[in-house]
Amino acid sequence: MVWLYMLLAVVAGAMLPFQFGINAQLAHWLGSPVRAAFVSFLVGTIALLVLSAFVRKGVPSATRLGEIPWWVWIGGLLGAFYVTGSIFTAPHLGAVTLTAAIVAGQALASVLVDQFGWVGFDRHHLTPGRAAGIVLVGVGIAFVRLF
DSSP states (O other), rough: HHHHHHHHHHHHHHHHHHHHHHHHHHHHHTTTTEEEEEEEEHHHHHHHHHHTTHHHHHHHHHHHHHHHHHHGGGGGHHHHHHHHHHHHHHHOOOHHHHHHHHHHHHHHHHHHHHHHHHHGGOOOOHHHHHHHHHHHHHHHHHHHHHH
């Protein structure tokens, strides 16, 4: 079953360079990366609204919603920063460098999240193998950028 999750993650990741280019073009046509990010989120919101109509789960109660930690609500803000940041930087870096830099940022942040068990993840301490992997990501960025 894990291979299905890996496949889904790879396919989702493969969408990113397309999203970067599409959103950068949208920013060009709309005259603003922020407007492009807004339109991107609006289209995504509409798609999720339609999809959620087919979900057969009940809506959580007000009591349940009140028990949710404050920090769980900021995922959309982080997504907005990510999308807007990628729109700003895509035309200047190119798809490969942008993707490599994003992977590096994700890898570094993931080490911290795993090390300290933040945002609901189990703790997974930094090992020499993980550290080597992070270093190799950095080397990969250098290769992508220099060659």
